[in-house]
Amino acid sequence: MKYPRTAIGALTLSAAALVSLFTMEGYTGKAIIPVPGDVWTFGFGTTDGVKMGDSIDPVTAVNRGYRDVVKFESAIKKCVTAPLYQHEYDAYTKLTYNIGSGAFCNSSIPKKLNAGQYEAACETILDFVCGPATLTTRALPGQKCFSYKKPMRVIKGLQNRRQEEYQLCRGSTQP
Numbered sequence: 001m002k003y004p005r006t007a008i009g010a011l012t013l014s015a016a017a018l019v020s021l022f023t024m025e026g027y028t029g030k031a032i033i034p035v036p037g038d039v040w041t042f043g044f045g046t047t048d049g050v051k052m053g054d055s056i057d058p059v060t061a062v063n064r065g066y067r068d069v070v071k072f073e074s075a076i077k078k079c080v081t082a083p084l085y086q087h088e089y090d091a092y093t094k095l096t097y098n099i100g101s102g103a104f105c106n107s108s109i110p111k112k113l114n115a116g117q118y119e120a121a122c123e124t125i126l127d128f129v130c131g132p133a134t135l136t137t138r139a140l141p142g143q144k145c146f147s148y149k150k151p152m153r154v155i156k157g158l159q160n161r162r163q164e165e166y167q168l169c170r171g172s173t174q175p
Contacts, residue, residue, distance in 0.1 A: 005083035008076070013069055017090035017168075017175035021097060022065060024161060030055045037132030037151060045097065068097065075101030079110040088118070091125065091169035098161065099128055122169035126162050131155035 013021075025045035031054040034041055040050040043061030046068055056064065076089075076096055084092070096104040104110070107128075112121035130145035130152045138151035145152040167173040 003085075005085050005088075007083050008080055008089070011084060011086065011089040013073060013093045014086055014090050014175055017094060018066070018069065020175040021069070021094050022062070024094070024164075025065075025097075027058060027061060029057065029061075035131055035155065036134050036137065069093065072096040072101055072104075075105060079105035080113050082113040082116065082118075084113070085171065087171045087175070088122070088169050090175050091122070091165045094168070094175075095125055095128065095162075095165050098158075103128075119170075122166055125166045125169055129154050129158045129162055131158055 022044045027044055028042055031040045031042045031050050031052055033039070039047050040052060040054070041047045042050050042054055043056045044065035046056075046061070046064050048068070073093055076092055080092070092104070092109065107124065109121045109124050112118075112124065130139075131154075133139070133145075133151040133153035135151055137153055139146040139153045143154075145154050164173070168175060
């Protein structure tokens, strides 16, 4: 028997999903640009206010990462009103942590969820495989991720990550 979905306001990221998220992000004590063309990051994928030369210790990184999670959860709760299963909520929070609140809330995922199109919303996770590129590594016209505005390309690591989030969203795996 499957339990009913829970009102989104009552959900928080599960402990297992938090550990999985931080494991997926990996820890770095010094600010880096993880992919050419990307932004500075440190800790467990924190980007807000990070600049070249910044550093962070593991304990501070966990605290900062958790504050980031809470910020992204708040954004999700503003644009999604539909009830969710815990595994769906975990998947969307992990996705939002990676792509940002604006990208999530302006995507078709909240619209699909709020319309009760749960499977279609899960499938849309698989679309977020584009990442920054340099002018020499960018996708070409006609290829997935091509953009005239900003050099973008398909990133294999994002494809793997989205597949994991998609499976979690569907309830096929644990966080």
